[in-house]
Amino acid sequence: MLYIGDDWAEDHHDVEVQDEHGRVLRRERLPEGMAGIRGFGELVGRFADDDTEFSDVLVCIETDRGPWVQALLAAGYTVFGVDPKQAARHREILGNSGAKSDKGDAHALADMLRTRRHQLREVAADSEVVEAVKVVTRAHQTLIWERTRHLLRLRVALRDYFPAALEAYTPLGLTSTPVLTLLAKAPTPDMAAALTLRQITAALKSRRDIETKAAALQQVLRAEHLGQPAPVTTAYAATVRSLVAILTTLNSEIANLEKDVSAHFGEHPDAEILLSQPGLGVVLGARVLAEFGDAPGRYTSAKARKNYAGTSPITRQSGKTRVVSARHIHNDRLVDALHMQASCALLHDEQVRAYYDQLRARDVSHNAALRQVGNRLVGILHGCLKTHTHYDQATAWSHRQHTLAA
Known part of the structure; x- marks a missing residue:
């Protein structure tokens, strides 16, 4: 068997090949991409004999996804994706000086694979459908987390200069379409107080009991509240407009990605x-x-x-x-x-x-x-x-x- 440690970076891979006795056969730096994969195959070919199967070439790398890993799996190599913390602990076993280098990391990965293979998890060959589902679901969830972050920023800004909006709009949901529409139209206390019932009703067209809710909103927005000086209010209004635009876009993209999630998920036999x-x-x-x-x-x-x-x-x-x-x-x-x-x-x-x-x-x-x-x-x-x-x-x-x- 051949044991290969692969320390990857954005544009290159430091690779070390060991035999079953731990002897270092070769160290090499390969470029990322097709040229690197071809070089990887040539490197394996130097030390593989006629009886060596592709599955007898074991590769240890600190990731379990990406084009490089997919190429290794497609070639038939056995790939083990390890956690960086797991690799760091093994590096400490090999030496406690604290020294670190890319070549040293590749050596540690190859040695860990050779001595602790039974404790490592082989990269699972998930189906293409699951890989597609993973891409869209993670993107969908990431956008939801981003929306939450911008929602919190919006709450902080409104609390600092426009508490009436926070009081009026929170029950409706600050990321809802009616609230974002009203904030985009009237981001300052004076502009919000000037909103007519017709304008508020138009924004609430998808809600129940529109007239009652519109009247309640208008009453809160026109009540007396603490505020900031005019220049500061104008500055805050500019930031709120930006946050509203970002939240509006996030709402739209989250809805679009949800359709993609449903489409890809529906293709799986276990759905x-x-x-x-x-x-x-x-x-x-x-x-x-x-x-x-x-x-x-x-x-x-x-x-x-x-x-x-x-x-x-x-x-x-x-x-x-x-x-x-x-x-x-x-x-x-x-x-x-x-x-x-x-x-x-x-x-x-x-x-x-x-x-x-x-x-x-x-x-x-x-x-x-x-x-x-x-x-x-x-x-x-x-x-x-x-x-x-x-x-x-x-x-x-x-x-x-x-x-x-x-």
Whole structure:
């Protein structure tokens, strides 16, 4: 076998080839792109004999995605994507001087692959559909996070110079189309106070009981409030106009990406199984599918899937001390999706709600209870995907019914 450590940068790769005894056969710097991949193949060809299979060439790199990794997988090499922190810890084992270089990192990766291969996770070969779902779901979620950041900036600005707008518009949602329309039209207190009922009603055309809400908004906007001097107010109004324009664009692009998420997710054969799970709709189901992937055999058991999800607890024990706590090293996007699934499932599945209530009765905090609910739902999902069956409440929670009966 050949063990190759690949320390990648934006425009090049430092590569080291080791044999089974840890002898360094070659160190080389390869460019990014097609030229680099060709050079990688030529490098492997120098040390591979007639009996060497492509799968006997093992590559360790600090990423699990990108064109370079896809090219290595397409060539048939066995690729292991490791966490940078994991690689840093192994580098400390090789030497405690603190020295660091690209060649040294490549050496550490090759050595870690040779000595600790059984502890490393092979890059899963997810289907092209899942890769597409992952791209659009992550972009969709990132835009939602960006909208939240700009929403908070808008709240701060309005609080500093236009508290009446904050009082009037918050119940409607500061990122809603009617509020953004009114803020774009009247970003200062004087301009807002001059808004007519017809103008406010036109902005609220998609709402119920428009006349009553328009009159209430006008009353709040025309009431006396603390403010800022005119030059400062004008400056704040300019920033609010910019934030409103950004939020309007984000709303539009989020809606467009949601259509793409639905389209790509609908092409996957497991989409209906995911949609049958309690608390999962199209968007959350697509996120869960994207972050778990669909590579065959990636999760050998429900426990393995729960560990990857970060929902299962972690135990630290030394002597007579034993502490069970939540996992803090996890996939943030997957944990966020599972937390939202658990929250939604409480409202739509009576068995999930009963399990949550049982945990709360034992003085488990709300977030910890949701984490345990999410952990149970991950196990149920694993069973459904393994057997290619839809969620069935009676089957999924039969163990709990037997316990209650006993």
